[in-house]
Amino acid sequence: MATSNSTNFATSRDNLISGALRIAGAIAQGETPSATLVSETAEALNMIVKAKQADGMPLWGLSE
Numbered sequence: 001m002a003t004s005n006s007t008n009f010a011t012s013r014d015n016l017i018s019g020a021l022r023i024a025g026a027i028a029q030g031e032t033p034s035a036t037l038v039s040e041t042a043e044a045l046n047m048i049v050k051a052k053q054a055d056g057m058p059l060w061g062l063s064e
Contacts, residue, residue: 013042013045016045017033017038017042018038020041021033
């Protein structure tokens with residue numbers, strides 16, 4: 001199996017949220033979430049990140 005040896009991955013906050021909402025069944029494939037749903041989901045995402053940071057997980061400082 002060929003690999004590119006690339007460890008870079010980038011996505012926007014809104015793309016991450018849309019994908020999570022599709023996986024959770026909150027929106028259908030191809031559907032665009034409302035601005036309110038994106039805003040509320042972004043708030044929840046921020047709380048999850050803050051909770052992980054409080055537990056000592058250095059989310060932005062991990063390296064291989």
